[in-house]
Amino acid sequence: MIPNVLSIAGSDPSGGAGIQADIKAISANGAFAMAAITALTAQNTQGVTGIHLVPPDFVQSQIATVFADIRVDAVKIGMIANAAIATAVAQALEGHTDIPIVLDPVMIAKGGAALLQPDAVDTLRDALLPMATLLTPNLPEAAHLLGTDTARTRDGMATQGAALCALGAQAVLMKGGHLDGPDSPDCLVTAQGVTWFDAPRTRTANTHGTGCTLSSALAAQLAKGQTPAAATAAAKSYVATAIANADALSVGTGHGPTHHFATLYSKWDVS
Numbered sequence: 001m002i003p004n005v006l007s008i009a010g011s012d013p014s015g016g017a018g019i020q021a022d023i024k025a026i027s028a029n030g031a032f033a034m035a036a037i038t039a040l041t042a043q044n045t046q047g048v049t050g051i052h053l054v055p056p057d058f059v060q061s062q063i064a065t066v067f068a069d070i071r072v073d074a075v076k077i078g079m080i081a082n083a084a085i086a087t088a089v090a091q092a093l094e095g096h097t098d099i100p101i102v103l104d105p106v107m108i109a110k111g112g113a114a115l116l117q118p119d120a121v122d123t124l125r126d127a128l129l130p131m132a133t134l135l136t137p138n139l140p141e142a143a144h145l146l147g148t149d150t151a152r153t154r155d156g157m158a159t160q161g162a163a164l165c166a167l168g169a170q171a172v173l174m175k176g177g178h179l180d181g182p183d184s185p186d187c188l189v190t191a192q193g194v195t196w197f198d199a200p201r202t203r204t205a206n207t208h209g210t211g212c213t214l215s216s217a218l219a220a221q222l223a224k225g226q227t228p229a230a231a232t233a234a235a236k237s238y239v240a241t242a243i244a245n246a247d248a249l250s251v252g253t254g255h256g257p258t259h260h261f262a263t264l265y266s267k268w269d270v271s
Helices: 018-028 056-069 083-093 120-131 139-146 154-166 210-223 228-244
Strands: 004-011 032-044 047-053 074-077 101-103 172-175 186-190 193-197
Touching (some): 004 018, 018 032, 018 210, 032 056, 032 083, 083 120, 101 120, 101 210, 120 139, 139 154, 139 172, 154 172, 154 193, 186 228, 193 228, 210 228
Parallel strands (some): 004 032
Antiparallel strands (some): 172 186
């Protein structure tokens, strides 16, 4: 049976991040993608120029309507923008925490624009984080949630991941892309311990939406019954392939998207 995955996130009209990236990543990972939109953005590969928020009650209505009719096997939460929308999402998901929920605490766009208002951090931490089967912060996001300095070492990453688990997340994938060096290590922290996923850093400007893509791939893998560790391994392999083949695309002049369907396109003659 093909699993159904609901993404709750903002829209990126350039197609590299947000709902558009989520739908591609979920589909590429073998699940049926659905979407509840929290915000419309005006953005391209060079940055975000405008944000139009969806009213919180309508966000909640989108989610409730999907659940009223369709079996949902996993949920991915991305951009929630403000406290009111975060609260609406939490209320809509009450009673549905028996399915995997992947929470990607989207705070800053690749171009530097703020995607989470300051008043939403507490709500995200207090209302949504305890619902998370898997939390996927980068290092600045993890530090912001904990109110501390950004981790600069592997030990610091593991310590902060454990601190986030203590706040209620079942598992935390600390993304180490902000560390210096040739590698990009991630660590998965669970009640059972810490698992490291090491990978070389791919030198490319085409990394727009990598966080959205990874969290959506994780949701699809969890919906298929994978453990957090197995889901992480599969999702990271998928994202690595998408990044490695990103230069085959010609999309914009800034931070371009990853190639979500690189494996599928390789079967076609697109020359």
